[in-house]
Amino acid sequence: EIVLTQSPGTLSLSPGERATLSCRASQSVSSSYLAWYQQKPGQAPRLLIYGASSRATGIPDRFSGSGSGTDFTLTISRLEPEDFAVYYCQQYGSSQTFGQGTKVEIK
Amino acid sequence: QVQLVQSGAEVKKPGASVKVSCKASGYTFTSYDINWVRQATGQGLEWMGWMNPNSGNTGYAQKFQGRVTMTRNTSISTAYMELSSLRSEDTAVYYCARGGGYYESDYWGQGTLVTVSS
Numbered sequence A: 001e002i003v004l005t006q007s008p009g010t011l012s013l014s015p016g017e018r019a020t021l022s023c024r025a026s027q028s029v030s031s032s033y034l035a036w037y038q039q040k041p042g043q044a045p046r047l048l049i050y051g052a053s054s055r056a057t058g059i060p061d062r063f064s065g066s067g068s069g070t071d072f073t074l075t076i077s078r079l080e081p082e083d084f085a086v087y088y089c090q091q092y093g094s095s096q097t098f099g100q101g102t103k104v105e106i107k
Numbered sequence B: 001q002v003q004l005v006q007s008g009a010e011v012k013k014p015g016a017s018v019k020v021s022c023k024a025s026g027y028t029f030t031s032y033d034i035n036w037v038r039q040a041t042g043q044g045l046e047w048m049g050w051m052n053p054n055s056g057n058t059g060y061a062q063k064f065q066g067r068v069t070m071t072r073n074t075s076i077s078t079a080y081m082e083l084s085s086l087r088s089e090d091t092a093v094y095y096c097a098r099g100g101g102y103y104e105s106d107y108w109g110q111g112t113l114v115t116v117s118s
Helices: none
Strands: A004-007 A010-013 A019-025 A034-039 A046-050 A063-068 A071-076 A086-091 A102-106 B003-006 B010-012 B018-025 B034-039 B046-051 B058-060 B068-073 B078-083 B092-098 B112-116
Touching: A004 A086, A010 A019, A019 A034, A019 A086, A019 A102, A034 A063, A046 A063, A071 A086, B003 B092, B010 B018, B018 B092, B018 B112, B034 B068, B046 B068, B046 B078, B058 B068, B078 B092
Parallel strands: A010 A102, B010 B112
Antiparallel strands: A004 A019, A019 A071, A034 A046, A034 A086, A063 A071, A086 A102, B003 B018, B018 B078, B034 B046, B034 B092, B046 B058, B068 B078, B092 B112
């Protein structure tokens, strides 16, 4: 099973700042089958990024994904108030697994 | 618009089984896999398995092998996830999502809370 480790566990930032979230895999994720989701309290997850770097429909361009192999990054260029949430990475190239999540909180 | 509507909350006793439904609309049900993911209170997302509604083929996470069964009724565009031998650790919100296998999950149901308590 591919284990995904996200860091940091919590990111404390102010609106307007840049957020950089990391997702490291225990082995290479084939064909960049890596997605990022946003989840707010009481809501289902929302797909942000798939294929490591493709934005899902309707996702603002302040969200971007990059990386390949075992190291992936989600970047939020300028945090908006609605971006404070928990973010999960997921690999779907070898069965499926999720990372443990990164909480982006208001500083 | 694509929608996945899940059945309501359930309370079960340890050792019982639960069956959660997920009704799809707004797209061709048999054209996309269905994923099942659960989330215990305050915890992260845990992938349980996927099903191809066209063929009925399934793939389960090793942790749930032997305890989970994913099925579908194509005539009513509904997927089902049944979990047996419930224990308190199975208390969680269960989500269905469109996508599975080699696909990301682009649409999600609203979630179904399953509580296991004696």
